[in-house]
Amino acid sequence: MNFPLEQPIFQFFYWLVNTPGVGAGVVGLLVGAAITTFALTLRWIASAKDVEQEAYPYPPKL
Amino acid sequence: MQQTLTLHDRDELLTPLYQFDRKFWTTIAALVLVIAPGILLYIRQLVLGLGVTDLNRPVFWGAYLVNFIFLIGVSMAGTVISATLLLLKVNWRRPITRIAESLTVFGLMTAGLQIIMDMGRPDRLVFTLLYGRLQAPLMWDIASLTLYLLTAIFALYLQLLPDIALLRDTAPATAPEWRKKLYTILSLNWRGNKEQWTRLEKAMLVVSIFIIPIGISLHTVTSWLFSTTVQPGWKSTILGPYFVVGAIYSGIGLLFIATTFARYYNKHLKEYITEKFYENLGWFFIVMSGVWFYFTLNETLVATTEQETLEFPVVAAKLFGEFAPAFWGMNLLMIAATWILVAPKFVSDKPSRNLFLQTTTGLAATAISVVIFALLSLRLPALSDPNLQTGLLLAFFLFFLLALLGVTKWLKTRLITATVIASAFVLFGMWLERWNVLMPTLTHARLAPYTTYHPTVTEIAVTISTFGILTLMFVVFYKFFPSVSVWEVEEGRALEQGSGD
Numbered sequence: 267m268n269f270p271l272e273q274p275i276f277q278f279f280y281w282l283v284n285t286p287g288v289g290a291g292v293v294g295l296l297v298g299a300a301i302t303t304f305a306l307t308l309r310w311i312a313s314a315k316d317v318e319q320e321a322y323p324y325p326p327k328l
Numbered sequence: 329m330q331q332t333l334t335l336h337d338r339d340e341l342l343t344p345l346y347q348f349d350r351k352f353w354t355t356i357a358a359l360v361l362v363i364a365p366g367i368l369l370y371i372r373q374l375v376l377g378l379g380v381t382d383l384n385r386p387v388f389w390g391a392y393l394v395n396f397i398f399l400i401g402v403s404m405a406g407t408v409i410s411a412t413l414l415l416l417k418v419n420w421r422r423p424i425t426r427i428a429e430s431l432t433v434f435g436l437m438t439a440g441l442q443i444i445m446d447m448g449r450p451d452r453l454v455f456t457l458l459y460g461r462l463q464a465p466l467m468w469d470i471a472s473l474t475l476y477l478l479t480a481i482f483a484l485y486l487q488l489l490p491d492i493a494l495l496r497d498t499a500p501a502t503a504p505e506w507r508k509k510l511y512t513i514l515s516l517n518w519r520g521n522k523e524q525w526t527r528l529e530k531a532m533l534v535v536s537i538f539i540i541p542i543g544i545s546l547h548t549v550t551s552w553l554f555s556t557t558v559q560p561g562w563k564s565t566i567l568g569p570y571f572v573v574g575a576i577y578s579g580i581g582l583l584f585i586a587t588t589f590a591r592y593y594n595k596h597l598k599e600y601i602t603e604k605f606y607e608n609l610g611w612f613f614i615v616m617s618g619v620w621f622y623f624t625l626n627e628t629l630v631a632t633t634e635q636e637t638l639e640f641p642v643v644a645a646k647l648f649g650e651f652a653p654a655f656w657g658m659n660l661l662m663i664a665a666t667w668i669l670v671a672p673k674f675v676s677d678k679p680s681r682n683l684f685l686q687t688t689t690g691l692a693a694t695a696i697s698v699v700i701f702a703l704l705s706l707r708l709p710a711l712s713d714p715n716l717q718t719g720l721l722l723a724f725f726l727f728f729l730l731a732l733l734g735v736t737k738w739l740k741t742r743l744i745t746a747t748v749i750a751s752a753f754v755l756f757g758m759w760l761e762r763w764n765v766l767m768p769t770l771t772h773a774r775l776a777p778y779t780t781y782h783p784t785v786t787e788i789a790v791t792i793s794t795f796g797i798l799t800l801m802f803v804v805f806y807k808f809f810p811s812v813s814v815w816e817v818e819e820g821r822a823l824e825q826g827s828g829d
């Protein structure tokens with residue numbers, strides 16, 4: 267009978283969930299990916315050029 | 329998109345940001361007084377250790393963790409409500425979205441503090457990361473909370489961006505230089521051209537889609553965390569959705585209180601945050617109340633019916649034991665809140681001579697029912713006779729009913745007051761619900777002798793301090809940024825007039 271942990275893929279999963287510090291690494295990756303995405307989105311918004319020369323609403327015409 | 333800002337809007341929404349009047353400083357001073365004792369007692373806890381609290385094995389989570397779950401709940405709702413209303417294109421959402429989103433950010437920040445306060449050695453917090461394993465539910469909680477906090481900050485910032493540019497461009501000459509500089513940096517060179525508006529709205533849409541499942545994951549992860557401890561009362565599949573429903577329910581309550589506080593603080597906001605918002609979100613509040621009652625019944629009924637050896641003492645402690653005042657108090661608060669929201673809709677606003685519908689009758693009956701409830705909760709030896717207890721219970725229900733009937737007509741013409749009272753009841757009731765989930769289980773833990781838990785002065789002061797910090801964040805933040813999203817309100821007006829694109 268094959269024991270799942272004889273297979274490298276399950277050995278990897280075992281290492282992934284059981285190794286101290288790896289959990290923080292995964293959280294770090296998740297947080298890092300989120301921060302990078304948010305920063306790139308803000309850069310994408312800020313860098314938008316006015317192609318049609320729309321009226322600039324700020325400062326408002328009072 | 330062409331935006332127009334009237335002089336009227338500028339006066340009402342932006343000018344107060346530069347006025348540090350007596351009202352502001354009095355609020356700050358009052359909040360400092362509320363927060364200071366908690367901070368001092370926490371420093372004492374830090375020096376002397378957790379012995380100054382009533383935390384001990386097996387009750388290793390107490391008032392701090394109740395606060396944590398409560399705050400996670402109320403904060404979950406803010407951005408989720410805002411995102412849902414945005415996706416559904418609900419127009420009346422516009423004046424309240426910013427308050428809702430900021431509540432999420434501040435709620436999560438204060439919730440995070442509770443974890444640190446619950447640790448005897450907060451300097452060891454870093455060990456949870458250094459030695460944290462992916463299989464540990466605590467890691468899932470950290471991942472979910474951090475991701476939700478970051479996404480909520482991002483959602484709030486996106487929504488603030490055009491208004492920060494507005495502040496940058498309309499700052500009065502008397503405004504401090506550092507403040508002008510702050511707005512310039514934070515506005516990220518926002519020019520408000522068509523392409524920027526298109527990109528901003530796309531980003532807001534994507535964030536709104538993602539933040540709803542992240543928000544739900546945050547609160548269900550907390551319930552998973554409980555389930556994996558295999559403690560009686562926590563091994564329940566209903567706990568996840570029950571937490572989410574409770575979170576949305578209490579979150580709406582906090583949103584009502586925060587918007588009313590903002591309206592009180594800046595009288596001009598009454599023009600933007602109108603009764604329409606209280607009426608519309610109030611219906612959803614009533615729906616959530618019904619769902620919450622169903623889940624509460626479900627959770628209690630299953631454990632009562634199965635009478636499992638380990639589970640039943642936990643339920644019995646809630647129904648008849650030491651946690652009965654908290655459990656029945658929670659239910660009575662929720663019944664009163666639902667009545668306050670629903671009943672006034674079914675009575676006429678004409679004056680009535682019926683004695684049962686008089687406000688004085690209602691107030692007198694409220695006072696009597698509170699006294700009877702307190703007497704029953706104190707379990708005085710003099711009142712231990714079962715016949716006397718039954719009589720007191722019947723008297724309580726009679727006066728409780730009279731109290732509800734008596735205030736109905738008074739509330740009929742006071743929609744906002746009624747909503748705020750109901751919200752306060754729901755918030756207090758939901759704090760008790762979190763207490764009722766945590767404490768009966770921890771004091772009746774598996775494989776440990778039964779014990780008791782009574783929060784000490786330190787824990788009570790830190791709890792009060794936490795809510796003070798939450799309010800302080802709210803007050804200070806809205807002295808720098810408008811509490812109503814100016815651009816969204818203007819956009820809404822343009823759409824209503826049919827001139828928006």
